[in-house]
Amino acid sequence: MHKLPQMSGEEVTAVLMRHFGFVQVSQRGSHVKLRRMREGKIITTIVPLHKELALGTLRGILELAGIEPDEFIKFI
Numbered sequence: 666m667h668k669l670p671q672m673s674g675e676e677v678t679a680v681l682m683r684h685f686g687f688v689q690v691s692q693r694g695s696h697v698k699l700r701r702m703r704e705g706k707i708i709t710t711i712v713p714l715h716k717e718l719a720l721g722t723l724r725g726i727l728e729l730a731g732i733e734p735d736e737f738i739k740f741i
Contacts, residue, residue, distance in 0.1 A: 667738045669723055674714035677726060681712070684740040685732060703731065 678697055681687040687699040687710070695714045700707060710729040713722065727737055 667735055669720055669734055669738065670741065671717055671720075672723065672741075673716050674712050674718055677718060677723065678712050678714070680737065680740050681710070681730060681732075685730065687730070699730075 674695075674697070678689070678699065681699055682689070686701045688701065689697055690700045690709075691698045697712045697714060698709060699712060700709045702708075708729075708731055710726050712726055718726075724734065727734055
């Protein structure tokens with residue numbers, strides 16, 4: 666397992682949208698709601714648009730998105 670890098674919310678959002686098929690459905694304050702369809706299910710995750718995301722926050726975003734950290738790292 667590779668170590669997740671320090672990333673901003675905007676960088677994470679860009680990777681999720683470009684490589685994993687997420688689309689932005691709403692934004693409230695500094696938090697963006699992203700969604701995609703996968704195997705007939707709607708998957709939603711929330712990304713705070715902070716300058717630096719805590720690694721635990723990034724792991725939580727990926728867990729909600731159903732993406733393994735190693736898979737995510739390939740697209741950075």
